[in-house]
Amino acid sequence: MSNPTELTHAPHRDDVGARMGMWLFLFTELLLFGGLFLVYAVYRHEYYSQFRVAALELNLSIGALNTVILLTSSLTVALSIGALQKGQKHLSVMLLLITDILALAFMVNKYFEWSTKIHHGIYPGSEHLLNLPDGQILFYGLYYIMTGLHALYIIIGLVFLTIVLGFVITGSVNKDSYVKLENAGLYWHLVDLIWIFLFPLFYLIQ
Amino acid sequence: MQEHHNNETHQISYSTYLLVWVSLLALTSITVTVAGVHLGDYTLFVALMIAAIKSALVINIFMHIKFEDPIFKVFLGISGFTLLVIFSLTFFDYIYR
Numbered sequence: 001m002s003n004p005t006e007l008t009h010a011p012h013r014d015d016v017g018a019r020m021g022m023w024l025f026l027f028t029e030l031l032l033f034g035g036l037f038l039v040y041a042v043y044r045h046e047y048y049s050q051f052r053v054a055a056l057e058l059n060l061s062i063g064a065l066n067t068v069i070l071l072t073s074s075l076t077v078a079l080s081i082g083a084l085q086k087g088q089k090h091l092s093v094m095l096l097l098i099t100d101i102l103a104l105a106f107m108v109n110k111y112f113e114w115s116t117k118i119h120h121g122i123y124p125g126s127e128h129l130l131n132l133p134d135g136q137i138l139f140y141g142l143y144y145i146m147t148g149l150h151a152l153y154i155i156i157g158l159v160f161l162t163i164v165l166g167f168v169i170t171g172s173v174n175k176d177s178y179v180k181l182e183n184a185g186l187y188w189h190l191v192d193l194i195w196i197f198l199f200p201l202f203y204l205i206q
Numbered sequence: 207m208q209e210h211h212n213n214e215t216h217q218i219s220y221s222t223y224l225l226v227w228v229s230l231l232a233l234t235s236i237t238v239t240v241a242g243v244h245l246g247d248y249t250l251f252v253a254l255m256i257a258a259i260k261s262a263l264v265i266n267i268f269m270h271i272k273f274e275d276p277i278f279k280v281f282l283g284i285s286g287f288t289l290l291v292i293f294s295l296t297f298f299d300y301i302y303r
Binding site: 016019020023024027030031034035038041042045060064067068071072074075078079082085086182185186189192193196197199200201204205 | 217218219220223224226227230231234237238241249253254256257260261264265267268269270274275277278281282285288289292293296297300
């Protein structure tokens with residue numbers, strides 16, 4: 001057992017174990033969203049034409065813009081881990097700040113998108129929506145639940161990343177011990193992954 | 207990884223990350239463009255295939271699965287398989303009801 005950490009008399013730690021714990025948690029999240037995607041799949045199968053009509057109301061450019069924002073934020077968080085590994089602390093902090101800003105930009109877009117919908121009387125339980133056919137009510141119900149839950153994940157991820165950003169600044173997450181940053185990054189990538197599927201399923205039904 | 211240094215990770219170069227990011231953006235523009243073309247029944251299939259390729263890039267490179275211990279890949283495979291089983295059983299029930 002020649003573990004190099006014993007030589008530097010560091011306290012016991014197991015980064016692989018920490019990452020595995022994070023992955024196991026991510027799998028439970030995957031199953032949670034999997035259930036929602038299953039409901040979506042069955043209802044899309046049953047109300048295909050009405051889903052198409054309802055989806056035309058969604059703003060494709062905001063959806064596409066948010067996709068680009070999330071993909072870019074995934075890049076910046078991955079780069080910030082790389083920068084910290086190389087000991088470039090300032091670069092790492094900058095990249096995490098950019099990630100935070102991109103997450104906020106996503107939420108601002110979401111705010112405008114949802115407020116436009118609500119302004120048009122499309123929100124769960126609204127009079128306008130309840131007069132539409134069943135398939136369209138289901139589409140918007142799923143739209144609000146799934147993108148809403150995803151938005152909640154964005155907020156959680158933003159808080160998670162900001163806390164770790166604090167750790168990086170104070171130095172408790174550093175070049176030699178950065179598993180917290182890796183795990184925050186993993187969570188952020190999961191949020192990105194979910195959006196990779198939400199985007200075509202809601203915005204790109206022709 | 208080779209000698210199993212429990213607290214070391216494989217380092218990926220900045221250019222690899224940037225390349226993956228560019229590919230992800232390219233795939234996004236392809237999926238948006240393809241959605242405008244009438245492919246009938248294949249629309250959903252094509253959209254999901256592109257989403258799957260994007261996921262594979264994010265999981266392998268951004269999430270480092272490619273460089274993790276094999277057990278991570280086993281777990282990932284099991285959870286993906288579980289989802290597949292849930293979807294298949296539900297649709298089997300739903301379609302032949």
